[in-house]
Amino acid sequence: MTSLMISADSHVTEPPNTYVDNIDPAFRDRAPKMIDHEKLGDVFVIDGMSKPISMATAAAAGKRPEEIRSYGAKFEELHLGGWDPDARMADQVRDGVAAEIIYPTLGMILCNHTDFDYKHACFEAYNRWIAEYCSAHPERLLGLGQTAVRTPEDGIADLHTIKALGLRGVMLPGEPGVEDYDSPIYDEFWETAIELQLPLSFHILTMRAEKTRGPKMAGFLSIVRGCQDVMAMLVMGGVFERHPNLSIVCAEADAGWVPHFMYRMDHAYKRHRYWLPPGQELSKLPSEYFAENVFVTFQDDWTAFKHADDMNWHHLLWANDFPHSDSTWPWSQEMLAEHTASLSTEQKDAILADNVTALYHIDTAPLV
Numbered sequence: 091m092t093s094l095m096i097s098a099d100s101h102v103t104e105p106p107n108t109y110v111d112n113i114d115p116a117f118r119d120r121a122p123k124m125i126d127h128e129k130l131g132d133v134f135v136i137d138g139m140s141k142p143i144s145m146a147t148a149a150a151a152g153k154r155p156e157e158i159r160s161y162g163a164k165f166e167e168l169h170l171g172g173w174d175p176d177a178r179m180a181d182q183v184r185d186g187v188a189a190e191i192i193y194p195t196l197g198m199i200l201c202n203h204t205d206f207d208y209k210h211a212c213f214e215a216y217n218r219w220i221a222e223y224c225s226a227h228p229e230r231l232l233g234l235g236q237t238a239v240r241t242p243e244d245g246i247a248d249l250h251t252i253k254a255l256g257l258r259g260v261m262l263p264g265e266p267g268v269e270d271y272d273s274p275i276y277d278e279f280w281e282t283a284i285e286l287q288l289p290l291s292f293h294i295l296t297m298r299a300e301k302t303r304g305p306k307m308a309g310f311l312s313i314v315r316g317c318q319d320v321m322a323m324l325v326m327g328g329v330f331e332r333h334p335n336l337s338i339v340c341a342e343a344d345a346g347w348v349p350h351f352m353y354r355m356d357h358a359y360k361r362h363r364y365w366l367p368p369g370q371e372l373s374k375l376p377s378e379y380f381a382e383n384v385f386v387t388f389q390d391d392w393t394a395f396k397h398a399d400d401m402n403w404h405h406l407l408w409a410n411d412f413p414h415s416d417s418t419w420p421w422s423q424e425m426l427a428e429h430t431a432s433l434s435t436e437q438k439d440a441i442l443a444d445n446v447t448a449l450y451h452i453d454t455a456p457l458v
């Protein structure tokens with residue numbers, strides 16, 4: 091692979107002091123903290139959540155399947171680049187990646203916390219930490235902030251704060267604090283994101299999922315559905331009708347499903363469009379809104395490359411998901427040489443770098 095490669099979805103592994111050191115003092119005693127559990131290894135304990143959170147799979151990139159475990163890892167055993175920005179540079183070079191859009195790890199789980207004030211305090215702390223982390227190499231580490239969206243007005247204030255910190259976009263929780271995202275009460279929130287040029291993301295695991303049937307591994311098929319539900323809501327709920335310049339990223343939910351999903355939305359609209367509430371009519375087919383407003387990130391989903399011509403490939407964003415267990419690091423180069431073999435040079439360059447560069451206004455001059 092000789093093309094410039096930028097990962098549109100990579101992660102940090104929040105160090106033990108992320109929240110304790112940066113949170114509002116009123117919440118410090120309740121801040122997420124890492125403990126050495128006798129049986130589970132080093133885990134984060136979150137006030138108000140029953141299960142401790144291990145970073146074992148969150149930093150299992152490069153491991154063989156038989157080496158991946160859910161618990162038992164020690165923090166010092168995890169990828170150093172997960173919290174050390176200087177070490178991260180070597181990780182990028184090893185995978186042939188020139189820059190990364192950086193998402194949280196524990197922050198994804200915190201999106202599901204039911205106490206919105208607590209969640210807001212945690213996200214403020216994380217935003218301070220990730221801004222400092224990325225400041226070490228700002229041209230190559232492009233961080234996203236978090237907002238709890240307690241109310242539309244609160245979310246707007248968070249957008250301005252995140253922009254002031256120099257972060258490149260915002261990851262939203264699957265559910266806001268008031269009504270739902272398709273409500274017109276969020277119209278000013280969407281317009282503020284457009285004005286500030288902050289792409290908004292919905293990532294897997296940031297919305298409460300229904301119980302998965304079958305063994306634990308079956309959950310890998312269900313985790314994309316929450317993102318799909320949000321995309322359908324934004325399309326059918328008229329959000330993109332009212333805000334045609336809004337950019338939404340559907341992160342780590344794969345992309346090969348997109349052509350069928352667009353067909354299914356169009357089928358529903360053509361047959362049942364009169365189910366829409368009065369005044370919520372759409373002027374275009376649902377697939378057109380998806381193609382124009384939704385970006386999707388994926389790692390090793392070969393079907394996304396295979397069916398690139400069946401969707402808007404200018405909105406396909408490749409990612410390596412480092413350092414998570416689903417990551418293609420450190421063999422992304424070899425995998426992409428195979429998966430992109432049938433693409434034109436224009437398509438390959440777009441999916442591996444140009445699309446994410448345009449979305450996040452990335453200056454590639456320092457990366458070449």
